[in-house]
Amino acid sequence: xxxxxxxxxxxxxxxxxxxxxxxxxxxxxxxxxxxxxxxxxxxxxxxxxxxxxxxxxxxxxxxxxxxxxxxxxxxxxxxxxxxxxxxxxxxxxxxxxxxxxxxxxxxxxxxxxxxxxxxxxxxxxxxxxxxxxxxxxxxxxxxxxxxxxxxxxxxxxxxxxxxxxxxxxxxxxxxxxxxxxxxxxxxxxxxxxxxxxxxxxxxxxxxxxxxxxxxxxxxxxxxxxxxxxxxxxxxxxxxxxxxxxxxxxxxxxxxxxxxxxxxxxxxxxxxxxxxxxxxxxxxxxxxxxxxxxxxxxxxxxxxxxxxxxxxxxxxxxxxxxxxxxxxxxxxxxxxxxxxxxxxxxxxxxxxxxxxxxxxxxxxxxxxxx
Amino acid sequence: xxxxxxxxxxxxxxxxxxxxxxxxxxxxxxxxxxxxxxxxxxxxxxxxxxxxxxxxxxxxxxxxxxxxxxxxxxxxxxxxxxxxxxxxxxxxxxxxxxxxxxxxxxxxxxxxxxxxxxxxxxxxxxxxxxxxxxxxxxxxxxxxxxxxxxxxxxxxxxxxxxxxxxxxxxxxxxxxxxxxxxxxxxxxxxxxxxxxxxxxxxxxxxxxxxxxxxxxxxxxxxxxxxxxxxxxxxxxxxxxxxxxxxxxxxxxxxxxxxxxxxxxxxxxxxxxxxxxxxxxxxxxxxxxxxxxxxxxxxxxxxxxxxxxxxxxxxxxxxxxxxxxxxxxxxxxxxxxxxxxxxxxxxxxxxxxxxxxxxxxxxxxxxxxxxxxxxxxxxxxxxxxx
Numbered sequence: 185x186x187x188x189x190x191x192x193x194x195x196x197x198x199x200x201x202x203x204x205x206x207x208x209x210x211x212x213x214x215x216x217x218x219x220x221x222x223x224x225x226x227x228x229x230x231x232x233x234x235x236x237x238x239x240x241x242x243x244x245x246x247x248x249x250x251x252x253x254x255x256x257x258x259x260x261x262x263x264x265x266x267x268x269x270x271x272x273x274x275x276x277x278x279x280x281x282x283x284x285x286x287x288x289x290x291x292x293x294x295x296x297x298x299x300x301x302x303x304x305x306x307x308x309x310x311x312x313x314x315x316x317x318x319x320x321x322x323x324x325x326x327x328x329x330x331x332x333x334x335x336x337x338x339x340x341x342x343x344x345x346x347x348x349x350x351x352x353x354x355x356x357x358x359x360x361x362x363x364x365x366x367x368x369x370x371x372x373x374x375x376x377x378x379x380x381x382x383x384x385x386x387x388x389x390x391x392x393x394x395x396x397x398x399x400x401x402x403x404x405x406x407x408x409x410x411x412x413x414x415x416x417x418x419x420x421x422x423x424x425x426x427x428x429x430x431x432x433x434x435x436x437x438x439x440x441x442x443x444x445x446x447x448x449x450x451x452x453x454x455x456x457x458x459x460x461x462x463x464x465x466x467x468x469x470x471x472x473x474x475x476x477x478x479x480x481x482x483x484x485x486x487x488x489x490x491x492x493x494x495x496x497x498x499x500x501x502x503x504x505x506x507x508x509x510x511x512x513x514x515x516x517x518x519x520x521x522x523x524x525x526x527x528x529x530x531x532x533x534x535x536x537x538x539x540x541x542x543x544x545x546x547x548x549x550x551x552x553x
Numbered sequence: 554x555x556x557x558x559x560x561x562x563x564x565x566x567x568x569x570x571x572x573x574x575x576x577x578x579x580x581x582x583x584x585x586x587x588x589x590x591x592x593x594x595x596x597x598x599x600x601x602x603x604x605x606x607x608x609x610x611x612x613x614x615x616x617x618x619x620x621x622x623x624x625x626x627x628x629x630x631x632x633x634x635x636x637x638x639x640x641x642x643x644x645x646x647x648x649x650x651x652x653x654x655x656x657x658x659x660x661x662x663x664x665x666x667x668x669x670x671x672x673x674x675x676x677x678x679x680x681x682x683x684x685x686x687x688x689x690x691x692x693x694x695x696x697x698x699x700x701x702x703x704x705x706x707x708x709x710x711x712x713x714x715x716x717x718x719x720x721x722x723x724x725x726x727x728x729x730x731x732x733x734x735x736x737x738x739x740x741x742x743x744x745x746x747x748x749x750x751x752x753x754x755x756x757x758x759x760x761x762x763x764x765x766x767x768x769x770x771x772x773x774x775x776x777x778x779x780x781x782x783x784x785x786x787x788x789x790x791x792x793x794x795x796x797x798x799x800x801x802x803x804x805x806x807x808x809x810x811x812x813x814x815x816x817x818x819x820x821x822x823x824x825x826x827x828x829x830x831x832x833x834x835x836x837x838x839x840x841x842x843x844x845x846x847x848x849x850x851x852x853x854x855x856x857x858x859x860x861x862x863x864x865x866x867x868x869x870x871x872x873x874x875x876x877x878x879x880x881x882x883x884x885x886x887x888x889x890x891x892x893x894x895x896x897x898x899x900x901x902x903x904x905x906x907x908x909x910x911x912x913x914x915x916x917x918x919x920x921x922x923x924x925x926x927x928x929x930x931x932x933x934x935x936x937x938x
Contacts, residue, residue, distance in 0.1 A: 219870065315694075525645060
């Protein structure tokens with residue numbers, strides 16, 4: 185049975201190429217092109233004050249690597265225009281009374297205008313912008329308070345930020361490991377979901393049924409061929425991630441491999457279950473996408489963190505195996521932790537695999553009967 | 554000719570709607586996708602989970618804690634006392650950051666020395682970490698500001714006593730006044746939902762077209778169609794028209810749900826959106842047609858759909874801003890029709906942009922649509938012969 189399925193795969197080079205090209209392509213796009221890191225925010229400055237004080241603050245913005253001053257405007261018009269054209273994200277406006285208020289001890293105001301369309305970038309840009317202004321204001325205050333020249337300028341409390349696990353905050357380092365779980369889900373669940381539906385549609389199921397194969401054997405046979413494909417894809421992902429994109433692997437490779445196999449088995453079982461429920465490949469595909477790819481992409485914490493979702497969605501996410509696998513992958517890759525902390529996630533993956541396989545064979549048996 | 558096309562359209566619809574499951578499939582998946590995407594696709598950090606590790610236990614450190622709690626952006630999820638306890642909450646991913654106040658915090662402040670507050674971030678999710686870091690830095694800076702004001706007051710009082718009269722010292726103060734345009738609450742939902750609509754239309758039309766045609770090939774009914782007097786052009790038209798309707802129907806469905814369920818503001822013009830959608834369908838149906846010519850089985854068609862869909866989707870700016878991409882990739886995105894459609898949909902939704910600002914995108918969509926459809930039809934022709 186496994187050999188037949190393997191023959192099917194090998195005889196169909198287009199699917200085979202696709203099954204290898206898809207992960208490679210996704211890895212390259214995610215690893216090379218996509219990033220959520222915000223720096224070089226295109227900024228327009230509109231200085232109505234034109235004093236040494238206002239230029240001093242502008243220098244702060246120029247000095248920060250987070251901002252890229254693309255223009256010094258002389259009215260609001262360019263800011264509006266460039267924001268409409270999506271060429272500018274931040275406008276910094278210094279009102280005409282800025283230095284007068286500053287020197288007289290009144291509250292001087294700086295206006296930050298943000299394009300909020302991309303709220304994530306905007307929120308981060310806002311943080312950086314307010315950070316620059318606040319830091320500058322604190323230094324000015326400290327300077328004004330210090331009793332005389334030559335004394336040390338200081339602020340009373342300052343944050344000392346240290347980042348663990350992904351020290352440089354590179355989004356690639358958390359996206360690429362998570363991607364492995366999405367790719368395995370696509371390959372495993374989606375490909376298998378079509379195999380049994382295809383047998384129904386082409387009428388070869390009846391032929392298979394007349395052989396003395398038992399449902400469990402049939403499921404296992406269908407699985408093992410795609411299992412091999414999945415393992416190849418997994419190694420491909422690991423290789424590209426570690427060698428080409430320099431994602432650090434801090435934990436144990438063996439634990440990673442074992443849990444990948446367990447996860448793969450569960451995903452494949454899910455594919456068989458879906459295809460046993462649908463005699464039509466198109467609907468098998470639709471159901472497969474809805475129940476495997478989308479949850480693995482969206483409800484797994486791959487990009488969007490689960491804690492931010494509404495309660496109901498969080499409850500649904502409890503049943504997404506990719507979520508536990510992503511915990512393991514990110515833990516092993518970035519934190520270097522192992523079974524001692526991740527045992528529960530691992531256990532859930534094992535349970536999921538076993539349950540799905542049980543239901544898949546039962547469903548097949550029902551169909552056969 | 555018109556009648557023959559009508560027949561095929563009828564046949565397609567009959568085929569699609571005959572099975573209750575298929576009827577279901579045209580309705581439910583787009584809605585489920587919208588709901589999941591709408592609720593899940595969210596990069597906001599509404600409340601960061603922090604661990605509070607206070608090794609000073611002084612009034613000053615408690616004031617800092619109150620500053621954190623009062624900001625509404627943090628939730629204290631753990632209070633570890635030891636290094637190992639701190640390590641463990643971070644390892645388990647129970648918190649996004651640890652705020653650690655070292656011993657001597659209050660003493661240093663009292664003596665006028667600069668003291669540090671450690672902010673240990675879980676960098677696993679770099680996006681969350683960047684946002685949480687910004688929040689924490691601002692909160693600490695606010696606290697530092699209030700400490701400074703207190704010190705100043707003390708000095709003033711002392712100075713006034715020694716000088717025997719009121720002393721006025723001007724202290725520089727600067728506040729940042731923020732105004733956010735287009736999406737004032739900075740809700741990422743408003744940004745993502747319009748994108749979800751684009752995403753669903755693309756996926757539905759692309760995969761349905763490709764798989765429906767390949768299905769006929771796979772089960773051998775394509776030959777039957779070929780022996781009928783239908784001409785290829787009519788066949789193509791008959792095969793794709795139903796999916797234009799399905800695509801538009803899905804868009805209306807999802808649009809309605811987006812406005813009703815998610816209350817996404819819709820600032821622009823509906824006819825413009827519809828017009829852009831029709832232009833865009835030219836591209837996606839063309840691509841679906843193309844996939845059907847390169848695949849023999851539905852499994853192949855599905856893989857090919859994914860191969861097509863993924864790069865177009867990922868390089869459209871849906872989640873990952875185009876301006877963050879390396880420059881060569883940014884140029885590549887100019888060849889991506891999804892990008893233009895997404896910009897139009899977002900512009901119409903959030904900025905209320907009209908055809909006067911969006912005409913370059915509309916023109917690009919039309920150009921790509923006609924080209925892709927034309928090339929695919931040519932290929933499909935050859936394929937049939």
